Amino acid sequence: MIRTRFAPSPTGYAHVGNIRTALFAYLVARHAGGKFILRLEDTDKNREVDGADDYILNAVKVLGMPYDEGPDIGGPHAPYRQSQRLETYRVWADKLIASGRAYADPLTAEEIQKFRDEANAAKKPFLYRNHRPTTFDAPADWYGQAALRFRSDPQAYQWHDEVMGDLSAGPEVIDDFVLIKSDGYPTYNFAHVVDDAEMECTHIIRGQEFLPSVPNYLNLYAALDLTPPIMATVPHILNEAGNKKLGKRDGAKDALEYLRDGYLLEALINFIASLGWNDGTEQEIFSLDELIAKFSLERVQKSGARFDEKRLAWMNGQWIKRLDLGELHARTVGCSEGKVVSGQPPNFWGPAGQGASAERQREVLSVVVDRLKTLADLPALSEYFFARPEPNWTMVDENKQLQKIPGPDRLLLLQTAATELAKIESVDWQAENLQNKLNELLEQTNSKPPILFGLIRFALTWAPFSPGLPETCVLLGRDETLARLDIASNQIGK
RNA sequence: GGUCUCAUCGUCUAAUGGUUAGGACACUAGGUUUUCAUCCUGGCAAUCCGGGUUCGAUUCCCGGUGAGAUCACCA
Numbered sequence: 001m002i003r004t005r006f007a008p009s010p011t012g013y014a015h016v017g018n019i020r021t022a023l024f025a026y027l028v029a030r031h032a033g034g035k036f037i038l039r040l041e042d043t044d045k046n047r048e049v050d051g052a053d054d055y056i057l058n059a060v061k062v063l064g065m066p067y068d069e070g071p072d073i074g075g076p077h078a079p080y081r082q083s084q085r086l087e088t089y090r091v092w093a094d095k096l097i098a099s100g101r102a103y104a105d106p107l108t109a110e111e112i113q114k115f116r117d118e119a120n121a122a123k124k125p126f127l128y129r130n131h132r133p134t135t136f137d138a139p140a141d142w143y144g145q146a147a148l149r150f151r152s153d154p155q156a157y158q159w160h161d162e163v164m165g166d167l168s169a170g171p172e173v174i175d176d177f178v179l180i181k182s183d184g185y186p187t188y189n190f191a192h193v194v195d196d197a198e199m200e201c202t203h204i205i206r207g208q209e210f211l212p213s214v215p216n217y218l219n220l221y222a223a224l225d226l227t228p229p230i231m232a233t234v235p236h237i238l239n240e241a242g243n244k245k246l247g248k249r250d251g252a253k254d255a256l257e258y259l260r261d262g263y264l265l266e267a268l269i270n271f272i273a274s275l276g277w278n279d280g281t282e283q284e285i286f287s288l289d290e291l292i293a294k295f296s297l298e299r300v301q302k303s304g305a306r307f308d309e310k311r312l313a314w315m316n317g318q319w320i321k322r323l324d325l326g327e328l329h330a331r332t333v334g335c336s337e338g339k340v341v342s343g344q345p346p347n348f349w350g351p352a353g354q355g356a357s358a359e360r361q362r363e364v365l366s367v368v369v370d371r372l373k374t375l376a377d378l379p380a381l382s383e384y385f386f387a388r389p390e391p392n393w394t395m396v397d398e399n400k401q402l403q404k405i406p407g408p409d410r411l412l413l414l415q416t417a418a419t420e421l422a423k424i425e426s427v428d429w430q431a432e433n434l435q436n437k438l439n440e441l442l443e444q445t446n447s448k449p450p451i452l453f454g455l456i457r458f459a460l461t462w463a464p465f466s467p468g469l470p471e472t473c474v475l476l477g478r479d480e481t482l483a484r485l486d487i488a489s490n491q492i493g494k
Numbered sequence: 495g496g497u498c499u500c501a502u503c504g505u506c507u508a509a510u511g512g513u514u515a516g517g518a519c520a521c522u523a524g525g526u527u528u529u530c531a532u533c534c535u536g537g538c539a540a541u542c543c544g545g546g547u548u549c550g551a552u553u554c555c556c557g558g559u560g561a562g563a564u565c566a567c568c569a
Contacts, residue, residue, distance in 0.1 A: 007569090008569095009568080009569050011568085011569080041569065043568090043569085044567095044568055044569070046568085047568065047569080105567080109567080112566095112567095116565095116566095120495085123495045123496080124495085124496075125495085125496045125497075125565060126565070127565095146567095147567045148567095149567095164499070164500090167498080167499080168498090169497070169498065170497080172496080172497070173496090173497060173498080173564095173565085175565090177566090177567095178566085178567050180567085181567040182567060183567075185567090187566090187567070187568085187569085188568070188569045189569090192569090207563095208498095208499075208500095208562080208563055208564090209563060209564070209569085210563095210564090210569085211498060211499065211563070211564075212497065212498055212499090212563070212564040212565070213564080213565095214498090215498095233499090235499085235500075235562085235563095236562075236563075238561095238562080242505085242561085242562095243561075243562080244562080245562070245563075271506095274506070274507085274518095275506070276506085276507095278506085278507060278508075280508070280509090281508085281517095282508075282516080282517045282518075283517095284506095284517080284518055284519090301506090301507080302499080302500060302501090303499090303500050303501065303561095303562090304500080304561090304562065304563095305505090305506060305507090306505065306506075308505050308506065308519070308520085310505080310519060310520060311505075311506065311518080311519045311520080312519095313519090314518085314519055314520085315519090317532085321532080368531095369532095370531065370532040370533085371530080371531045371532065372531095373531095381531095399529090399530095401529075402529095435528085438528075439528085442528085449527080449528045449529065450528080450529055451529085452528085452529090453528045453529050454528090454529040454530080455529090456528095456529085457528090457529055457530075458529090463530090464530065464531090465530050465531050466529090466530070466531085467531090468528070468529090469528065469529080470528090
């Protein structure tokens with residue numbers, strides 16, 4: 001049984017880098033029909049942020065990666081919150097003390113820093129084990145008083161990484177790291193090894209920053225007489241400039257923010273997965289089910305990838321077109337199921353659009369869908385269907401085609417258009433008839449399409465993008481269409 | 495500075511000991527005799543450098559260079 005885990009530290013939101021690691025772990029588990037576990041690594045009281053635990057748990061669910069075991073739902077190895085597992089770490093620590101592989105750190109922080117400074121001054125790497133005491137006793141009262149250190153056994157290691165391949169490192173990187181801090185909480189280095197063993201995790205999928213520590217973990221696994229799990233190291237997502245790992249300080253956004261910004265969950269997941277993974281074919285668009293079916297760690301890229309928002313935007317457009325109308329509409333009005341408090345996508349309709357009926361919204365959506373890059377574009381593309389737009393003549397003035405004809409001619413064109421379109425009766429106000437009438441108008445006025453239709457389009461919508469003219473007229477209705485043409489043709493002389 | 499890792503179009507990537515080095519995004523030129531957008535077609539554009547192995551290397555090896563990570567009582 002394959003068991004993978006996502007083990008975030010509740011120090012804030014989860015950004016795309018975190019989420020990609022979670023996604024890969026999720027895909028490995030689901031692909032194999034195994035279990036996906038969520039464990040909170042809250043062992044640093046100083047860095048902990050209030051509410052971050054719930055926020056991250058929620059994000060993982062919202063992003064479509066339901067876990068089988070976790071802090072809020074329990075499981076066979078509960079609790080899944082490290083701050084509630086202190087006794088467990090104590091038990092494992094005692095084993096190490098008993099076998100002489102752990103000792104209470106007798107040095108003060110100042111003393112350690114002095115040794116470290118000396119090493120730096122000598123341009124040599126600092127190794128605690130060069131200064132460790134000759135006796136390895138841990139006094140009975142060390143817990144909560146002093147740090148407990150691992151008594152390492154330096155040696156060279158070779159190991160296999162599912163993503164990076166065969167790796168190796170020499171004994172010089174092995175050191176006496178801290179197992180349990182003087183406040184009684186374990187370090188990540190110790191806690192994750194214990195928990196992965198207790199929780200029977202078969203795979204550790206994590207970011208590149210842990211690679212240099214792996215030999216130390218291997219040393220610890222040996223001391224605890226544990227078989228190390230399969231390791232998979234995922235390269236970092238780099239910032240836009242490509243010169244740094246994408247972190248919060250470099251503007252790495254909350255993954256949920258992309259949802260709020262109008263990106264579809266499908267597009268975000270698809271994009272994050274393809275950042276460093278592909279199935280070897282030329283397929284670009286993958287649903288979550290396809291990802292589950294096709295994902296493998298062996299095909300994950302070894303080098304870091306940049307986060308290219310333009311590609312994400314393209315992918316989002318692809319997914320918007322793929323969703324059926326009802327589903328897409330559900331996304332535009334936001335998730336109002338009430339299951340989650342924060343981080344939910346909003347209602348994307350503009351002020352006027354929000355007041356319209358769902359049926360009307362779907363009608364509008366059906367004609368603007370091809371033009372949507374993100375759901376946040378919706379107001380710009382739809383408000384004019386719900387409320388009469390304010391004329392903006394600079395749009396006409398700045399249009400290259402329309403610049404060719406003088407103001408009075410524009411007026412004439414619009415008036416003619418209004419007169420001719422008015423000849424269509426209400427019952428015949430349909431796309432096909434409008435199309436024919438518009439074509440007649442083209443001959444009648446001896447105009448080019450970009451000029452005549454561009455002008456009408458502006459008069460009706462005053463928007464940079466809008467659907468085809470016949471569809472727009474139908475949706476606006478006869479009265480409103482004619483009214484807007486009148487308004488425009490009366491103003492154009494000004 | 496030590497250690498570890500990585501290196502194909504601007505970006506995400508595919509492929510192979512022998513190919514016109516493929517696709518996608520972006521950019522760009524046309525087309526869809528209705529604008530903008532979508533869509534379609536075309537174009538631009540890459541194997542970091544130097545050695546070695548080989549008939550042949552982008553691919554395997556070595557050395558550079560460049561980039562990233564790490565060297566905490568953070569994870």
